Amino acid sequence: DVVMPGMSGFEVCTKLRSHVVLRDVPIVIVSGLGDHESRLKGLEAGADDFITKPFDSLELRARVRHLCKLNRSQRLLQERERYDQLLYLSPDAVLLVNQELQVQVANPAATTLLSRPKQPLKLGMPIADCVQPAAREAFEARLRALLKSGSVGEMLETTLAAADGSTREVEGMAGVVDWENEPMLQLYLRDVTATRRLAREAAHRNRLEALGQLSAQIAHDFANVLNSLGIYLALITENQELPPASREI
Secondary structure: OOOOOOOOHHHHHHHHHOOOOOOOOOOEEEEOOOOHHHHHHHHHHOOOEEEEOOOOHHHHHHHHHHHHHHHHHHHHHHHHHHHHHHHHHOOOEEEEEOOOOEEEEEOHHHHHHHOEOOEOOOOOOEHHHHEOHHHHHHHHHHHHHHHHHOOOOEEEEEEEEOOOOOEEEEEEEEEEEEEOOEEEEEEEEEEOHHHHHHHHHHHHHHHHHHHHHHHHHHHHHHHHHHHHHHHHHHHHHOOOOOOHHHHHO
16 A cells, blocks of 8 residues: 555555565555556556556456566566576586487587587587497487486586597586476586596506506515525635535536
């Protein structure tokens, strides 16, 4: 209402619209003030609708339902805009793949990761076309199993075919999402080729280092045995009373 003790309806609208939590709540003013100036003041204060008394209850209910639908649509639109912005700015490749395993949505990082000079990533193309031929069958089987299970988060890895004939290792997460009333797979992929190569090189260096330490230890222990043998043999051969046959042995 507009005429209330302590605070008018216009002031209530203004305070609600400045509130962090309540600013998006739909507001309908129902007032006996039906002049043009009051209606304009109410809308400027933040009201979504202005109904003059006496009012029809059916009309009020219809307007409230309509405002709730509009409010929900605005929220969905805002969420979609935020999602699109996060999608665009994500450093990881983000894709949506339908049940035919065709790419429906791809962010810039996905386009960069999966494109090749003569075969750029396009919406509608099979995601398996970007995978190394030897790994395609297993990759498709993995995606179909995820779609069938309805899982919302599973680890995923495969090998992509690069334009120059080389390969790129990728890993990430995959899960089923409801996109416009259709189940789809959402993929988050990142290039781990360099990371894994460094890990393999580090493991190789560690193995060589361990082998070197083991070899040095074996050589040291064996040298100790040989030194003991050498000393005793020298003492034996210096014994002049030793028979010639024993000295030769």
